[in-house]
Amino acid sequence: METKIIDGALISTQIKDELKEQVLVLQDQGIYPGLAVVLVGENSASKVYVGNKKKACEHVGIKSFSYELPEETSEESLLELIETLNADENVHGILVQLPLPRHMDEQKVIATIAPYKDVDGFHVANTGALLVGAPGFVSCTPAGIMELLKRYDVALTGKKCVVVGRSNIVGKPISLLLLRENATVTMCHSKTKNLQEEIKQADVLVVAVGVAKMVTGDMLKEGCVVIDVGMNRDENGKLCGDVDFASCEGIASLMTPVPRGVGPMTIAMLMHNCVQAAMRKEK
């Protein structure tokens, strides 16, 4: 079977180009979308992601306000900054890059962001809205996966979708989004018995566990769609996913690569959420 490779980098550029047009319309109405980008500490991967987010803002026409704080910043100071950004009318979206230093309580920090500026979709008001199907921001990686499935015409109704990983950022929300599209969803995790049997039944497999090349071609059902959310380094220090790409080629019908798969979509959907935040009239 020929495996088609999903080009996340291309789709993300298309989305950013579409958003650029929407921003021009907003600017004509006197609305200048603004995103506060908050980075605490020295995590090198986070620095790359934040840099790419600021570049995406430039591409789309969103003004980015950068706050790069030292590792030893107190939780209290970070909460104060967020309160200030909540009150700032030029800031439509607030992004606090994760992970935060260990002395900070991530949930407390996220809970301080005004839900209508929570463009990451991490606040319980937004995760709760997703659960019950109410309007709200959907977190960017799962939203990006859904956009890829849509743009590659993957039908989900009645399909068996298997999600491996149960994080708040990816595993849980993507399961809800697939369910919303009438898929039959199985959530797997580190305590799942017979993981391989579950994976073998998947028409659509989403893997977000953070273990390099954990899923191999022999585990897959012929013709399945594979979405790899992993971002790991292999034995040679090369970027790789949670799926062993080489062994899945020829078995999957459609598959995301790492890099240039899901990663760039996370940033495109952040831009999307930010434009939505700027469009909102009521707070």
Ligand SMILES: Nc1nc2c(c(=O)[nH]1)N[C@@H](CN(C=O)c1ccc(C(=O)N[C@@H](CCC(=O)O)C(=O)O)cc1)CN2
């Ligand atoms: N506040 C948030 N923190 C984190 C999020 C998030 O959505 N919001 N997600 C991840 C990291 N992440 C976004 O911040 C992210 C990860 C990877 C990529 C990406 O484009 N990856 C590239 C490769 C980049 C490289 O060369 O290292 C790719 O896949 O092509 C974008 C965003 C955790 N934290």
